[in-house]
Amino acid sequence: MTSLIRQKKLLRFISFVLIFLFTFTSISVPYAEARDAIPEQRVINDIPPLSDTVNQPRFNNANVIIAPPSDLPIKPGKERVEIPSRRSANTKIFLEPDGTFTKEIYSQSIFYQNDKKQFLPIESNIVPAAEAAFKARNKSNRFNVSFGDNSLMRFQQKDMYIELVPANPAPSKGVINGNKIKYANIYPNVDIEYTSGNDFVKEDIILHSPDAPYTFTFNVKTRNLNIQKDAETGLLTLYNKKGEAVAYFMAPFMVDANEKLSYAVTLDYQKTNGKETLVVTADEAWLKDPDRKYPVKIDPTIVMMDVHKDTFVAEYFPTTQFSSDPYMYSGYHGYFGKTRSQVQYVLPSLPSSSKVTGGSMELHQYWSDSPVATLDIHRNTTNWTASQTTWNNQPSFSPTIEGSVTSGSSGYWNFNIPNLIMSWYAANVPNYGVTVKNRDEMSSVKAFQTLNLGLDMPRMTINYQVDPIGYEDVWGFTPEGVNGFNGNLLHQVADLELPGRGIPVSFTRTYNSRSTQDGIL
Known part of the structure; x- marks a missing residue:
């Protein structure tokens, strides 16, 4: 009996020791001495060459993010300016004179x-x-x-x-x-x-x-x-x-x-x-x-x-796919019959705290002398593969008209579709692309250049504004952590970090003076 009591006391003592050790290793250092998450980085003084813009974000000794060199202008100018460091293989980003941003998305690569x-x-x-x-x-x-x-x-x-x-x-x-x-x-x-x-x-x-x-x-x-x-x-x-x-x-x-x-x-x-x-x-x-x-x-x-795609379907060729064609059609064609075009883009990510304010899809009409017709954009409700899409299995689409153009001229036709783009970014509806069709499908056919032609390709434009809270590598900060664009005070502190034997655990508090949200960011 005495031996059993001793064993219980020993187990209780060991348990207290383990709890104490775990608690001790989990206690964060005082707020003023919290661990810097990343080593020191210099403050921006001048706009650097583009080759420096690949640097990663760092923290200074005051626990304030100092952005790496940026090619973003200090303030908007009288004309739109491209930001080369924000390019991707098929996108450009412009700073507009009103302080908003425009992202142009192309159906083909434009950069390497x-x-x-x-x-x-x-x-x-x-x-x-x-x-x-x-x-x-x-x-x-x-x-x-x-x-x-x-x-x-x-x-x-x-x-x-x-x-x-x-x-x-x-x-x-x-x-x-x-x-x-x-x-x-x-x-x-x-x-x-x-x-x-x-x-x-x-x-x-x-x-x-x-x-x-x-x-x-x-x-x-x-x-x-x-x-x-x-x-x-x-x-x-x-x-x-x-x-x-x-x-x-x-x-x-x-x-x-x-x-x-x-x-x-x-x-x-x-x-x-x-x-x-x-x-x-x-x-x-x-x-x-x-x-x-x-x-x-x-x-x-x-x-x-690649991930972007376009094609068209033809009533007189119900089982034929046309994804290799240099042109896609909408309207009645003497050889193809009724035609409809399908286009899809993969939407690029936008900076944190972005708000989409508008957007459009642009298609280049090839024929210069054609009668006026009204073409509508409809949201596709089912997925599709360009190399397999035919008249018989074309994607289903919503009857709602998202945007339209009435014209007969050659050149780019601009279909304004802001609500559809906002819905895609808000994840309210899946992005299966769009169908382009004549409102009267027996009216004159229009021919648009596809990505296969390599010239005047389909493209999408997204307009958005950014209230710079948090961190983006194109934003400059003062040594005190104030964003020079909008005066947002940014402060980050790493309170806890447990390396462990598996996935490391860390806890960082972030303060944005312009944020309207409370809680852990």
Whole structure:
């Protein structure tokens, strides 16, 4: 009995010791001596070069955030100013004269990131190259496209590439014209032309007469890439060693000089005894139809994997997808019947304490002389995949008109859709993009340029204002922690940090003098 009592006392003593040790290690230091979360950082005096804007936020000895160097002007000017440090691959941000911000979102990449992590404008023009095997290349992009006289084209990103070599071609020297290079008479009555785009390299096989061949074989060389047919889309896709999709071949199509379109083209990948080939075969009957107007262009294009998408659907082709087309249509077309366009953007993040004040979607109308028509924007209510979307399975959309334009002119059409953009950012409705359709679907068709064309692409504009509370790396602070833009006093203190053996636990208090909220931020 005595032994049992002693054991209980010992266990009680050990329990008290453990509780004491845990409590002692959890007590924070006094407020005035609280631990700095990050080492000291200098105060901003002058606007630095762009290369300094990648610095991370730090704290000074007074526990006040001092922003790293910024290219944000101290105050708005008379004209809108771009903020280069806030670029992404497909967005620009502008400071407007009224102090608000505008973010422009493009359906294609407009910038590439260099070795210093700066986003610089893409330059797709083809320029001479110093390589022995290749005579020309695109000027500056996240990928390289090289062109030679034997291996006509190499598409390369980092240590991965695919090279296409025509089988048994006639000798031909490439002629450069801007972002295009053409190899004339590479086969009888056949030219091959390549176009370097922001996110793609486009190959046009140009047939000049019905006597031209209609089957073309390309020997393929790859490095650190595998070519497979995607199970979901059915498209030939390039995968890296990790099995991640890097790029894909768009569904090939052909179009004649009268803009008559046909998808009766196949692109087949074959691998025999270690030898890889791509075979392009066009429908002979379509090519020799008396109504054909030459030249005819056959278009298989390699595209980088991206998240933005656009396409159109056509009533007369209920099971055909048109995601490879350079144009998308809305209204009645004599060849396609009723048409509708679909567009979707992935919304970028906005700074903390942002309020969306407006926004629009802009589409570039291609035809200059067309009758006036009213086009409406509708919110899609179901998801869709551009390479699989047809008239029969097009996304459902809300009957509510989010924005409209009545016009017949060429150039950008601006559809104001502020309420829809606000709803997307507030997560009130899912972002499945929009459907563009004529209010009277039998009225004259409009043709808008898609991301496949590489010029005058669809884009979205988001207007927002920021009450700078908290921390953003473009805001400057005084040594006392006052935001120079709006006078907000920012104070942060790290009270508690437990490294532990698993996920570390920390507790930081933040004070914003302009905040209307109480509690832990």
